[in-house]
Amino acid sequence: MATALTAGTAQAPAADGRLRRVLRRLQRQPTSLVAGAVILAFIIIALAAPWVAPQDPLASSFLAVRKPPSAAHWLGTDEVGRDVFSRLVWGARTSMLAGLIPVLVALSISLPLGLLSGYAGGWIDMVLMRVVDAMLAIPFLIIAIALAAFLGPDIWNAMLAIGIAALPIFVRLARAAAMSVRAEDYVEATRSLGSSPLRIAVRHILPNMLPPLLVQTSVMAASAIIAEASLSFLGLGQQPPAPSWGSMLNAAQRHMAAAPWMAIAPGCAIFLLVISLNVLGDGLRDALDPKGR
Amino acid sequence: MRFLLFLGQRLALTVPTLLILSVLVFALQHLLPGDPALALAGEDMDPDVVAEIRHRYGFDLPIWHQYWNWLLAALQGDLGMSLRNSMSVVQLLLGKLGITLQLAVASMVLALVIGIPLGVLAAARPGSFASLAASGFALSGISVPHFWLGIMLVLAFSVNLNWFPSSGYTPFAEDPGRWAMGLVLPAFVLGTGIAGVLMRHTRSAMLQALGSDYIRTARAKGLREQRVVLKHALRNALVPVVTLGAIEFGQLLSGAVLTEQIFSIPGFGKLLVDGVLYRDYAVVQGLVLVSALLFIAASLVADILYFVINPRLRS
Numbered sequence: 001m002a003t004a005l006t007a008g009t010a011q012a013p014a015a016d017g018r019l020r021r022v023l024r025r026l027q028r029q030p031t032s033l034v035a036g037a038v039i040l041a042f043i044i045i046a047l048a049a050p051w052v053a054p055q056d057p058l059a060s061s062f063l064a065v066r067k068p069p070s071a072a073h074w075l076g077t078d079e080v081g082r083d084v085f086s087r088l089v090w091g092a093r094t095s096m097l098a099g100l101i102p103v104l105v106a107l108s109i110s111l112p113l114g115l116l117s118g119y120a121g122g123w124i125d126m127v128l129m130r131v132v133d134a135m136l137a138i139p140f141l142i143i144a145i146a147l148a149a150f151l152g153p154d155i156w157n158a159m160l161a162i163g164i165a166a167l168p169i170f171v172r173l174a175r176a177a178a179m180s181v182r183a184e185d186y187v188e189a190t191r192s193l194g195s196s197p198l199r200i201a202v203r204h205i206l207p208n209m210l211p212p213l214l215v216q217t218s219v220m221a222a223s224a225i226i227a228e229a230s231l232s233f234l235g236l237g238q239q240p241p242a243p244s245w246g247s248m249l250n251a252a253q254r255h256m257a258a259a260p261w262m263a264i265a266p267g268c269a270i271f272l273l274v275i276s277l278n279v280l281g282d283g284l285r286d287a288l289d290p291k292g293r
Numbered sequence: 294m295r296f297l298l299f300l301g302q303r304l305a306l307t308v309p310t311l312l313i314l315s316v317l318v319f320a321l322q323h324l325l326p327g328d329p330a331l332a333l334a335g336e337d338m339d340p341d342v343v344a345e346i347r348h349r350y351g352f353d354l355p356i357w358h359q360y361w362n363w364l365l366a367a368l369q370g371d372l373g374m375s376l377r378n379s380m381s382v383v384q385l386l387l388g389k390l391g392i393t394l395q396l397a398v399a400s401m402v403l404a405l406v407i408g409i410p411l412g413v414l415a416a417a418r419p420g421s422f423a424s425l426a427a428s429g430f431a432l433s434g435i436s437v438p439h440f441w442l443g444i445m446l447v448l449a450f451s452v453n454l455n456w457f458p459s460s461g462y463t464p465f466a467e468d469p470g471r472w473a474m475g476l477v478l479p480a481f482v483l484g485t486g487i488a489g490v491l492m493r494h495t496r497s498a499m500l501q502a503l504g505s506d507y508i509r510t511a512r513a514k515g516l517r518e519q520r521v522v523l524k525h526a527l528r529n530a531l532v533p534v535v536t537l538g539a540i541e542f543g544q545l546l547s548g549a550v551l552t553e554q555i556f557s558i559p560g561f562g563k564l565l566v567d568g569v570l571y572r573d574y575a576v577v578q579g580l581v582l583v584s585a586l587l588f589i590a591a592s593l594v595a596d597i598l599y600f601v602i603n604p605r606l607r608s
Contacts, residue, residue: 130309130310131313134314134317137586138584141550142584150322222436233551234569236569263444278432278435
């Protein structure tokens with residue numbers, strides 16, 4: 001009841017307290033800490049790519065075509081003699097953005113829609129949910145590929161396409177979150193104090209919708225990174241010669257027998273990043289689970 | 294009677310979904326930048342040809358009229374013509390669907406055979422090494438990019454060891470042995486991800502079942518642990534897993550796109566990729582529609598199965 005009273009007068013401190021509690025619980029999970037460290041390392045590598053990469057990722061050399069790993073080229077060279085390690089480091093930028101942008105696209109559209117659907121209810125909710133059902137029926141990667149194909153091959157279009165493909169899941173979750181927050185005591189308390197529906201929705205419900213969406217954000221970032229790699233692998237994402245882990249794998253497939261190192265490194269990088277995001281997602285789910293308190 | 298009522302309600306619910314789906318799929322072609330007729334004809338086409346395409350596809354009609362024509366044609370099984378090999382899209386799709394379904398069924402069988410026992414094992418002995426290993430396998434299966442796993446398996450088992458063919462598809466009627474060998478690697482690639490999902494859900498459903506009262510009663514009766522786990526808990530835990538298995542079918546179609554590309558299997562996914570590469574938009578549009586219809590059918594089957602196996606809903 002104490003929360004209801006304080007929240008009734010201020011701007012939903014419940015969201016803050018809940019987030020802090022979740023973070024504290026996350027810190028007690030060693031696997032989540034390791035996963036978080038790996039993700040952080042990838043972010044640092046992506047940001048510091050110009051300083052981390054030993055060579056120009058675009059500089060080709062016909063004297064060093066498809067050379068196996070050596071002291072000069074830690075992870076070998078590709079089909080036109082570019083340094084695989086340097087391309088991997090620069091490619092981290094594409095993958096990090098691919099994990100971030102589609103999720104931001106999906107969140108920025110789904111939060112208002114979910115809030116509207118879950119808070120307003122009625123026919124708006126009915127119509128929106130039928131649209132979401134129809135979108136959910138199209139398999140994730142198939143809609144992403146089709147959208148990217150119709151929008152034109154380009155990395156930004158690919159990220160937009162992945163964000164739109166992720167939309168229905170987020171709208172569903174945002175709606176469920178809005179509905180459960182709406183039923184909480186402190187929202188009732190604010191309403192009885194005479195706050196307008198818009199004020200309640202934006203200041204009290206919206207911030208409290210975020211924690212349950214965190215898990216999906218982490219899992220979706222993982223799916224989006226794989227989706228970007230898949231689209232780039234198909235030539236619909238990052239365009240050559242700019243490096244991306246997916247487009248590196250595309251080139252690698254054609255030289256599989258002669259230069260397997262071209263395929264091993266980018267795949268391992270995707271795997272490591274994606275598994276870390278999934279572990280973090282699992283950790284967040286456990287930390288958010290009220291039964292785990 | 295109860296079942297028919299349930300079926301009727303469930304079918305009625307799919308009607309609005311199908312209608313909205315048709316609008317979404319129709320809208321896809323309007324995402325093409327610029328004039329769709331120009332996009333279809335290619336940039337440097339003769340204006341007469343562009344005008345002819347515009348008229349033939351009805352791009353000169355108002356948008357609702359275009360949608361109506363498209364919907365009427367689609368309902369009659371006409372999804373347009375492929376620009377690349379001037380075949381009807383439906384004919385093309387039907388020709389490829391069988392191959393993808395074989396791959397999908399093989400992957401699903403593999404996923405069930407791996408995923409469910411691992412989930413049971415992990416729940417029956419929590420904290421053990423086997424449980425940790427099973428959870429690790431499931432997490433890896435979910436996290437690995439499947440097309441990369443495919444490349445790696447081809448490298449190991451086809452290029453180096455020469456155990457399996459690296460690519461291509463042999464029809465069953467032609468050579469059953471080669472057919473089976475050709476499906477092993479792609480089915481494994483596709484199956485691992487779904488096995489991971491199934492394992493995780495089986496595990497949590499089993500943990501929940503094992504903690505319930507009727508299991509305590511069964512144990513108190515002095516039943517052997519193996520019987521408690523396999524007969525009493527698993528039967529109840531499998532109910533949600535069956536539904537999930539059917540829903541994972543959509544995932545399977547998504548995964549098939551790249552897997553077929555890696556293994557050069559001439560199925561549904563290969564058709565989509567070729568459609569994208571050759572800008573054969575009618576094929577891409579048709580594929581999106583058909584994959585969604587398959588998914589809707591699969592979730593309908595899932596709901597029916599759920600109704601049939603769940604005694605609480607039946608009585």
